[in-house]
Amino acid sequence: MNEIMEQLKQIFKLNEFNQEREDLYFITAEKEQLVSLLTHLRDIHQFTSLIFLQAVDYIEDNLFQLTYMTHNYDKHISLGIRVKIDRQAAEMSSIHHLWEHAETFQRELKELFGIDFPGSPGIDSGFVLEGWEDIPPMRKDFDTVKYAEKTFFPRPGRKTHDPAEYMKNKLYPENN
Amino acid sequence: MSLKDLISPFYVWKRAFSKPYTTRKPLKERPGANRYRGFHKNDLEKCIGCGSCEMICQNAAIDMVPVEGIETQYSDSGLRPKIDYGRCCWCALCVDICTTGSLTMSNEYIWINSDADVFRFVPGNENKTWDTVEPGYQRSEGYELLDKARVEMKMLSPEESIQSFLEMVKGYAREEAEKEAMRCVECGLCIATCPAHMNIPGYIKAVREGDLAKGIELLYETNPLPATCGRICTHRCEDVCSLGVLGEPIAIRWLKRFLIDQIDQSELKQKIISDYPENGKKVAIIGSGPGGLSAAYYLRKLGYRIKIFESEEKAGGMIRYGVPEYRMPYDQLDKDIETILNLGIEIEYNRKVGADLDFRKVYDDFDAVFFSTGLTVPYKLEIEGEDLNGVLDGLDILEKFTRGINLELGKKVAVIGGGNVAMDAARTARRLGADVTLLYRRREEDMPADAEEIQESHNEGVKFITQAIPVKLEKAGDQLKLIWNKAEMVDQGAGKRPRPVPLEDEIHELKMDNLISAIGQGPDYSFLGEDISNKLKFHRYKVITNEYGQTSLLKIFAGGDIVNSTADAISAIADGHKAAKGIDYFLNRN
Secondary structure (H helix, E strand, O other): OHHHHHHHHHHOOEEEEEEEEOOEEEEEEOHHHHHHHHHHHHHOOOOOEEEEEEEEEEHHHOEEEEEEEEEEOOOOEEEEEEEEEEOOOOEOOOOOOOOOOHHHHHHHHHHHHOOEOOOOOOOOOOOOOOOOOOOOOOOOOOOHHHHHHHHOOOOOOOOOOOHHHHHHHHHOHHHO | OOHHHHHHHHHHHHHOOOOOOOOOOOOOOOOOOOOOOOOEEEOOOOOOOOOHHHHHOOOOOEEEEEOOOOOOEOOEOOEEEEEEOOOOOOOOHHHHHOOOOOEEEOOOOOOOOOOHHHHEEOOOOOOOHHHHOOOOOOOOOOOOOOOOOOOOOOEOOHHHHOOOOOOOEOOOOHHHHHHHHHOOOOOOHHHHHOOOOOOHHHHHHHHHHOOHHHHHHHHHHHOOOHHHHHHHOOOHHHHOOHHHOOOOOOOHHHHHHHHHHOOOHHHHHHHHOOOOOOOOOEEEEEOOOHHHHHHHHHHHHOOOEEEEEOOOOOOOOHHHHHOOOOOOOHHHHHHHHHHHHOOOOEEEOOOOEOOOEOHHHHHHHOOEEEEOOOEEEEOOOOOEOOOOOOEEEHHHHHHHHHHOOOOOOOOEEEEEOOOHHHHHHHHHHHHOOOEEEEEEOOOHHHOOOOHHHHHHHHHOOOEEEEOEEEEEEEEEOOEEEEEEEEEEEEOOOOOOOOEEEEEEEEEEEEEEOEEEEOOOEEEOOHHHOHHHHHHOOEEOOEEOOOOOOEOOOOOEEEOHHHOOOOOOHHHHHHHHHHHHHHHHHHHHHO
16 A cells, blocks of 8 residues: 555646555545545555445534545555645546446535535435435534424423523522 | 346246345344434433533523432532433534533434323433433544643743742643633533632623633632632632533633733822722721631722721731741732722721720721631641740741741751641641751641642642651750651541551651641630620630521621631631621611
């Protein structure tokens, strides 16, 4: 793997190479070089399979981190390529031409994170959230509790107790 | 057509009678994966009902409810989580945040019932089949949502600390305090345990959010001596902190100190002062220790005219004269006291009720009297030779030292006792350059002193001799000779303290220049006069009061060490507050 890395470094700008497991590696790539890097990995280094594509919202740093997980079946190693993209203008080049099923992953990210992949087939057709009108729910600024309270009614008969208040009534009621 | 083509259709029959690879339908068992997030399990014994699971739940699926057979205690709210599986999304955040690790998940996920209401239950309390199922989601090793380690407090090293009386604990910087405050889960379990029931999660939140004004306001709601308590409080709140179950409790006391340290005296005066209208009634307060000061503060805010009678030349009582400066710097105590007196409270120093002025007169001149005179009379060792020259009293030397009187201790000093006064006497002697040995009749774990004081005494080179019973004192040239007997601890049955019993042939000697006795102290009620004290009720030496801090004489209220069993500053402060409310109730009702 180190050999492959050395070769890749000749061509691409790569950072933070690390090995998580014997058969699992991660690198961080530049947004602009991502598509050519993936093409190169697939066609030259036999990372022929795209296992998944997912995102993490780093709201504090104002960015999304995308992870493209690829696999090399000859050597049985997985390589995750991380790319950081701006959170405000969340847009990334599509890779559906490299792996057809990438369009599904991209559709998912569009719906759950609001990350756009222009040109990806059916990118705007819904994924799982029918009739969703709020901000994309996997964004950290989406308030799940508020949404749940607004959208779902509580079952009748529910009652909760605040521990501190309850202890006051039980242990020192004279302070009431 | 070849022979192979003819035969090949029959090949498929060759496995007709072997075990199929596929799963047989209908499916009987569908085991979840090992770490599958199925129905919750909760170890009800381990759970303390902090409600962190409810707070983190993003679907509002959890209610905290009382459960039969689980009693509310100071370290346990008595509530347990009840989960609504109509809302639960199995995200397991509740398991991840659980402060005790009691809440986990089984890998069971199939349960069919036509009654929707059965899907709301208290895990661990309903004998579900999955309660005993081993696999399922548990927090993995090293994955922590809770920060278990306390932000370290910077302190003088023992080598530095014994050189001077500088305050040992340096206090948190803003960044450290905010980081420490971040660890709090705001469960509020600590509030009940605090004798003053301070709004601890509230002021910790204020630290976290940098809202100083709010924090100070919350402190003064229940405690007008925050700079004092931020230093020397016995912090029982920290003993029940839910973070302390698996990690280190929040440094509640240091956070309180941080808040009050951020504001200087003049600013504080402006914040706390406001014009309280006088209601025309007068209350006398005897003793200006934490109990008296607290009563004065809250009564003044209720509109009463207050006069404090203090026998010493300065206010503060035991906090000033019994706690050395390296734990409680005088300027910090003065900050608390000045803020209180600044409300327009009259105080007469060097005025001892019972000597300079009759208690009866105070009783007649005021609408109500609150006394909180503390424990001031040292217990005697009751051994031969204790009246010899060179035998001193622990409280007395601490008091003298506060007044700036030279103690003239010898090179070698022994201290007898295991309480905070003993530790402080020993540590003061160490700072004055003496070689100090401390003797205590029981084991170290039986010592009533704060654990920190014991540890710091060790650090500062105080030598400990435990299970040592003093027998007698003799003169040995210029020195004193203590004869002491090694004891063994004899079990007294369940619930009772083991008793030290002297061992035969285990008589030892110890030579010293000074012996400091610090084995406790009792009250002095002589100032009340016979007439009054005959009308008050006592239990052993403690004054009996009702829930308003009122004694059996309706006009007289009492609090502090002479009333409560815990005998610490925060309990006295709570007593003062309670009596203030009681006096207000009593005077307004009549």
